Amino acid sequence: MKKMLGEERRLQLLAQLRNSHTPITGTDLAKFANVSRQVIVNDMTLLKARNEPIMATSQGYLYMHQEQLQQTVERTIPCLHSAEDTEDELVTIVDCGGTVKNVIVEHPIYGEITASLMVSNRHEVKAFVQRVNETQASYLSELTGGVHLHVISAPSASILDLIERSLLEKGYLITDKT
Structure with a gap:
């Protein structure tokens, strides 16, 4: 060729x-x-x-x-959890109908670090977690003691609300009371 x-x-x-x-x-x-x-x-x-x-x-x-860009709404959601809870957090989001576009952490030296994830279903979450494990890489949130942001897209604001409620129930969502 x-x-x-x-x-x-x-x-x-x-x-x-x-x-x-x-x-x-x-x-x-x-x-x-x-x-x-x-x-x-x-x-x-x-x-x-x-x-x-x-x-x-x-x-x-x-x-x-x-059409993909126009049919969704986005929200930035603050989260806190251990590395062991990453897969459960991502599955919770995609099971509610969201797409995890990225993860953002605030590094003391480098400032804001953003990495694209684009996971929309359990299969993609599993593949992402498997690659992290196979490469023995660390999750970005490990740089910040588990604190991170996700930009999440969904077909409607009500789905984003459901995602936030689900993350709150599991203790992953950072709130004013956290």
Whole structure:
């Protein structure tokens, strides 16, 4: 297979992403374009700099189609729990109908650190937790004693309210009384 070059490659990658409604891994895109994964990382950075709505998620790259962006509401929710409760927290959110877009922590040296998650169902949560365990990585919230924010999207504000109530019941939601 011939190696794709520069702008032609980025246009082909963009077409691949636009035609998929599920994330595509950097490895799969690299195989498609016959380049290294690092070249794909650079290409995605260039495409995002052109305001293409590409999101790097824990499952791969995802093109955010306009209808996906318009049909949801978002809320930033403050949480506190141990690393052991991460999977339960994420499952609670997705079972209520939410998508966990990211996790944000406030680091004393680096300031705000944000990592994209984009988990919408139990399968994606399980895959995310499995990758963390396999790589022996730490959750970002471990840098802040378990304190973190999630940007959560859902089809309606009432679903976001349900998510907050569910997290509160489990003791994961930070409130004024916490």
